[in-house]
Amino acid sequence: ELKVEQNPLFLSMQEGKNYTIYCNYSTTSDRLYWYRQDPGKSLESLFVLLSNGAVKQEGRLMASLDTKARLSTLHITAAVHDLSATYFCAVTTGGSQGNLIFGKGTKLSVKP
Amino acid sequence: DAMVIQNPRYQVTQFGKPVTLSCSQTLNHNVMYWYQQKSSQAPKLLFHYYDKDFNNEADTPDNFQSRRPNTSFCFLDIRSPGLGDAAMYLCATSRDWVLAGPYEQYFGPGTRLTVT
Numbered sequence: 335e336l337k338v339e340q341n342p343l344f345l346s347m348q349e350g351k352n353y354t355i356y357c358n359y360s361t362t363s364d365r366l367y368w369y370r371q372d373p374g375k376s377l378e379s380l381f382v383l384l385s386n387g388a389v390k391q392e393g394r395l396m397a398s399l400d401t402k403a404r405l406s407t408l409h410i411t412a413a414v415h416d417l418s419a420t421y422f423c424a425v426t427t428g429g430s431q432g433n434l435i436f437g438k439g440t441k442l443s444v445k446p
Numbered sequence: 447d448a449m450v451i452q453n454p455r456y457q458v459t460q461f462g463k464p465v466t467l468s469c470s471q472t473l474n475h476n477v478m479y480w481y482q483q484k485s486s487q488a489p490k491l492l493f494h495y496y497d498k499d500f501n502n503e504a505d506t507p508d509n510f511q512s513r514r515p516n517t518s519f520c521f522l523d524i525r526s527p528g529l530g531d532a533a534m535y536l537c538a539t540s541r542d543w544v545l546a547g548p549y550e551q552y553f554g555p556g557t558r559l560t561v562t
Contacts (some may be wrong), residue, residue, distance in 0.1 A: 367550065376536060377553040397452060434551060436488035
């Protein structure tokens with residue numbers, strides 16, 4: 335059974351600081367996704383990571399994937415308040431099925 | 447713009463009163479999914495359609511049913527809602543993944559269901 339673990343689950347940080355969110359998964363997966371969710375809103379796609387060593391950056395967020403370690407990281411650089419949200423990583427179950435298995439999410443709060 | 451639309455955005459129903467949630471898409475995607483997300487939890491897949499083929503998750507209660515009359519529309523029917531069914535229901539779509547593996551899923555805005 336594919337399991338996805340994120341840590342930390344809660345993260346309070348000051349503006350301007352850097353931090354990393356970690357996502358571990360238990361079995362081989364086709365690809366890894368990062369989503370952002372604002373309170374009461376739907377999921378917004380941030381990154382899709384397709385292969386070992388993949389790195390993608392958008393603004394202050396950078397995501398990477400190490401398939402050998404079954405680990406993805408979401409790095410936040412010089413955090414700003416607008417980044418406050420819950421961040422989910424998700425992986426597919428593999429084979430021909432596209433079902434997403436989500437981590438529990440990391441609730442990020444960026445304070446001035 | 448191509449998109450995933452869910453109606454209504456907020457739904458209040460009474461305990462035991464059947465309710466239907468709607469999802470439509472203009473992306474022409476083969477696959478449509480329904481997720482349940484309870485407060486402060488991760489989304490949980492209920493079922494998905496690959497074209498007309500229905501795939502139910504093993505732990506999805508029988509109380510939840512779905513219909514997909516055509517490519518564009520998919521419905522979630524809750525036959526007898528209980529208090530524990532109060533949640534955000536998210537519809538998502540993706541392109542055909544049989545040939546080239548699972549593609550990115552695009553989520554609708556969600557329907558927040560309240561059961562009184």
